[in-house]
Each structure stands twice: as C-alpha cells, then as structure tokens.
Amino acid sequence: MFDSRHIKTFHAVVTAGSYSAAARVLGYTQPAITQQMKALERSVGTPLFTRVGRRMRLTEAGEALARHAETILDSLTAAQQQMSSLTRLRAGRVRVCAFPSASATLIPEALARLAADHPGIRVELLEGEPPDSIRRLVRGECDITLAFTYPGLHEQVPEELVEIPLMEDQLTVLMPIGHPLARRRAVKLADLDGERWIAGCLRCRTNFLHECAEVGFAPDIAFTTDDNLVVQSLVAEGLGIAMMPGLVLSFMRHDRITGRALDPASRRQVSAYVLRDHLRIPATALVLDELKAVAARRVGC
Template identity: 90%
Template sequence: MFDSRHIKTFHAVVTAGSYSAAARALGYTQPAITQQMKALERSVGTPLFIRVGRRMRLTEAGEALARHAETILESLTTAQQQMSSLTRLRSGRVRVCAFPSASATLVPEALAGLAAAHPGVRVELLEGEPPDSIHRLVRGECDITLAFTYPGLREQVPDEVVETRLMEDQLTILMPTGHPLARRRAVQLADLTEERWIAGCLRCRTNFLHECAELGFAPDIAFTTDDNLVVQSLVAEGLGVAMMPGLVLSFLRHEKITGRALDPASRRQVSAYVLREHLRVPATALVLDELRAVAARRVGC
C-alpha cells in the first residue's frame, strides 16, 4: 500500500531531478528524502532510481510509477476537497423517507431553512408508511425516517436505530358540516358508535379499531383508503366520518367538512429515526436539527 506522502516526495524528486533539489522544494532535509524513497522502494518491492554518475535515473518500475504519480496526487487532492466540503456542509446528500402528511408539512419547512443556510446540501425525498419506512432505514435505503406511533402500538426498533421524538399530533374527528355533532367544540368517540366510518392507512386503522374496542364497540367501516384527500372527499359527501391526524388538516381542508377534537384527547407520536452511526455524518445531523426546530415551532403554536 502506497503512502501518499511518499508519492508526493517521489513526484518532487522526479520533477526536480535529484534528492537535494526535491529537499529544497519541499523544505525537507536530504536524508529525509532519502529515507522516504527507501521506504517507498520497500513498499513496491523494487528500486525506483539508479544513480548514473551524479545524476538519478528512473528504473522501469520508477518510470511506471512516475506516469501514475501525478494522477494519484490529483485524485487525492480532489478527494480531500470533497471531504472538506462534506464536513463543512458545503455539500452532501441526505435521503429522507417520510409518511405523506409529514412530507407535506414538517419536511418542506425544514428544507427551506436548510436551503437558506446550506444550499450545497441536497435532500432526496422518499415516501413510506411505518413500519416499512423503518425497515428501509435499516436496509440502508434512506438516512432519516419520519414515522409515527400510537399509544400501545410503540415501534420496536433495532439497537442500531436512534429515535428522536419530534412532536405529538392531535387526532381529530372529521364530519360533514351539517352533522348534528358539528355544533360541539369537542366530541367523544362513544358518541359516534352508530356512524359509518372512512378509515385511513393500516397503522391508523389499527389504532382506530383499538380505541373503539376499548370503548366496547366495533365501528362500521364503509371505506378504507391511504389517500387523505379521498378520505375528506368521502366525508364531505356524507358517506361517513373519519379520524384524522392534525398534520393533515394543517395543509388540507375540504370546505364541506368540519373537524372536532376528541375528548379525551387522542394523539400519535411523530419521531425521526436515524442509524446511530449516521448521527456523526454532518449533513444528516443538520437535517435532523432542522426537523427538530420545525416540530418545536409547531408544538409552540
């Protein structure tokens, strides 16, 4: 294995024509140059120079290495510049996998702050619902995963995954604007036992069924869909009511529906998940900090 310092010194000797001239160019002593060249010759297993009178001449191996030395040094310089850009956050790529309502709320605001302060850091957006989005993180398909859990349905994550809690997301009951319960400021789930329901994604649906079972009834689920807009459109047409997270309602609200808080309150936990080793990657840590800041502002509103 070549030592980059030895390659740099070798290139200087070839360019300058002698050990003494290379020593002057690099600010070394001539014995230091000699020792480095002997070490390089030991690593390649053959002499690189022969002395002809008072001049140094390259051997065949020396000529071969000389043809590559400049390219090697240029590649090292390029690599050093790229590493410097990454560590100083002048560049970098972070892959973020998020569930739809986080992709439409937390992520854009975080990326706006990131773009203003660090325009060289690029973020690739992926979409996924938990638990599949957690599995994608473990498989190395993304660097940060945004996912949600419900009380009693906590995410079991491997030891190498670190969870950062971002915010609690309030659940809301959606109903047509003319619904009798729309006059109330808050509703109880027990008041809706006779309603037809539109249910969302699998994890939200599982939590919904769990909450209903806790109250002793099985809801009449008329439709299921992962599309938040479709849920609201079905509610607007009077085809049922729905339980929907507050993040969705912050960016999407059908004019024919009304949202009412649950009493007692029901919430889901929104968290960011990162592989422990990725916390040391500057660009990943920066995106995570931006997501924390955005979530904190939403909680403080």
C-alpha cells in the same frame, strides 16, 4: 500500500530532478527525502532510481510509478476537497423517508430552512408508512425515517436505530360542516357509534379499532384509503367521517369539512429514526436538527 506523503515526495524528485532540488521545493532536508524514497522502494519492492555519475535516472518501475503519481495526487486532492465539503456542510446527500402528512407539513418547512443556509445539501424524498419505512431504514434504503406510533400499540424499535421524538400529533375527527356534532369544540368517540367511517393506513386503522373497542363499539368502516386527500373528498361528499391526525388539518382542501378534537384527547407520537452510526454524519445530523426545530415550532403554536 503506498503512503501518500511518499508519492508526493517522489513526484517532487522526478519533477525537480534530484533529491536536493526536491528538498528545497518541499522545505525538507535532503536526508529526509532520501529516507522517504528508501521507504517507498521498500513498499514497492524494487528500486525506483539508479545513479549514473552524478545524475539520477528512473528505473522501469520508477517510470511506471511516475506516470501514475500525478493522477494519484490529483485524485487525493479531489478526495480531500470532497471530504472537506461534506464535513463543512457545503455538500452532501440525505435520503428521508416520511409518511404522507409529514411529507406535506414538517418536511417542506425543514427543507426550506436547510436550503437557505446550506444550499449544497441535497435531500432525496421517499414516501412510506410505518412499519415498512422503518424496515427500509434498516435495509439502508434511506438515511432518516419519519414515523409515528400510538400509545396503545407497543412496538420494538430495532436496536441499531435511534428514535428521536419530534412531536405529539393530536387526533381529530373529520366531518361535514353540517354534521350535528360539528357545533362542538370537541367530540367524544363514544358519541360516534353508529356513524359510517373512512379508515386510513394499516397502523392508523389498527389504532382506530383499538380506541373504538376501548369505548365499547365496533365501527362501521365503509372505505379504507392511505390517501389523505381522498379521505377529505369522501367526507366532503357525506360518505362517512374519519379519525385523522392533526397534521392533516393544515392542508385541508375542502371548505365543506371541519375537524374536531377528541375528548379525552388522543395523540400519536411522531419521531425521527436514524441508524446510530449515522448521527455522526454532518449532513444527516443537520437535517435532523432542522426537523426538530420545525416540530418544536409547531408544538409551540
């Protein structure tokens, strides 16, 4: 294995023509140059120089190494520059996998903050619902996952992951503006027995069924879809009502629907997940900080 210091010194000897000249260029003593060249020759297992009178000549091995030395040093310089850019947050790539309502709310604001201060950091966006998004993180397909959990549905987080709580997202009921209960500020889930429902992703649907069972009824689910905009359109057309996370309310696109909080309140926990070792990667840690800042601002609103 080559020592980069020895390669640098060897290149200086070849360029300067002697140990003493190389010592002057590098600011070393001549004995230090000699010791480094001896160490390099031991490493490669053969002499690199021969003396002819007072002159030094490269051996065949020395000539071969000389042809590679400059390339090796250039590559080391490029690697050092890239490492410096990554650690000083001038460059880097972070892959973030998030569920749709987080992708439409938390992610854009966090990326805008990131772009303003660290334009060299690139973020690749992936979309996925938990628990599949958690499995993608474990498989190494992303660096950060945004996922949600519900209080009544206990799930084990893989031990190699760290969970970073971001915010609690209050659940709401979407209904047409002409619905009799739309006049209330909040609605009781039990009062919605007999309604037709539009249900969301598997995890949300499981929680929805659990909460309905807790208050004593089985909901009539007319449609299921993972697409929040489709849910809104179905509600707008009077085809049912839906239990939706509060994050969705910030990008409602239909003026014929409204959202009402549940009484008592029902919430889901939104968290970021990351591999434990990745917390020490500067770009990943920076993106997590921006997500935490955006989430905290939403909670404070």
